[in-house]
Amino acid sequence: MLNAIYYYFTQGKYAGELTSDMTEIEQQIKQAVTILKNGGVVAYPTDTVYGLGACMTDINAVDRIFQVKGRPKGMALPVLLADLKQIEEIVTDFTPAAKRLAEEFFPGALTIILPKNISVPDIITGGGKTIAFRIPNHPVPLALVKGLGKPIVGTSANLSGHPSVLTAAEVREQIGDKIDLVIDGGRCPGGIESTVIDLSGEKPIIRRQGAISIEKLIKILPDIITV
Numbered sequence: 001m002l003n004a005i006y007y008y009f010t011q012g013k014y015a016g017e018l019t020s021d022m023t024e025i026e027q028q029i030k031q032a033v034t035i036l037k038n039g040g041v042v043a044y045p046t047d048t049v050y051g052l053g054a055c056m057t058d059i060n061a062v063d064r065i066f067q068v069k070g071r072p073k074g075m076a077l078p079v080l081l082a083d084l085k086q087i088e089e090i091v092t093d094f095t096p097a098a099k100r101l102a103e104e105f106f107p108g109a110l111t112i113i114l115p116k117n118i119s120v121p122d123i124i125t126g127g128g129k130t131i132a133f134r135i136p137n138h139p140v141p142l143a144l145v146k147g148l149g150k151p152i153v154g155t156s157a158n159l160s161g162h163p164s165v166l167t168a169a170e171v172r173e174q175i176g177d178k179i180d181l182v183i184d185g186g187r188c189p190g191g192i193e194s195t196v197i198d199l200s201g202e203k204p205i206i207r208r209q210g211a212i213s214i215e216k217l218i219k220i221l222p223d224i225i226t227v
Helices: 002-010 022-037 059-069 085-090 096-105 139-148 168-178 214-220
Strands: 042-044 051-053 110-115 130-134 195-198 205-208
Touching: 022 042, 022 139, 042 139, 042 168, 051 059, 051 139, 059 168, 085 130, 096 110, 096 214, 195 214
Parallel strands: 110 195
Antiparallel strands: 042 051, 110 130, 195 205
16 A cells, blocks of 8 residues: 555656655554554545544544534544445445446545444444445545554544645644644645435435536436435
């Protein structure tokens, strides 16, 4: 995974985006994994905006996410995964429609909602019966999930009601004194939050319009409803 990080920032699509050298980013990732394993909270770059993360199954750490953001407890939190296998671990049924979307848009800026299984703590879902998840197209969160061995919270690293943040400096300005580490991966290349599609009911519903256009989704699922 660290080799993927090196390629991403030196040879790949976003070459030149990194603000620090590879040794430093590797050290930050290793430090972040240790923090996550010990119940801490970290901010990290993604393919869309900076995210605020904790181990999905650590209830105290997840509770701290709500406190840091000033987010109401009843609001569900999305999670980030590293691969398709992890989807089976958090949902009751990885439906054919979800599989088609995942094959087309993962890794990428699409968040899918499906019924959760019992391994997902209620605090993540706001007491609801569904879980929102995606696989980001960025090596830093992927390395964090793989290093931790579990999904991480994938909410945006900003105060609730404030604009999403695209740089480590903006994270520090809003919440830097409330969390354990900010991984500086340069400016996020996307700048627009993920599109959220709800597949937990009879019809697919767009819950949030974002980086993946509705037109692209309709090509896969023609019966999509927007709200």
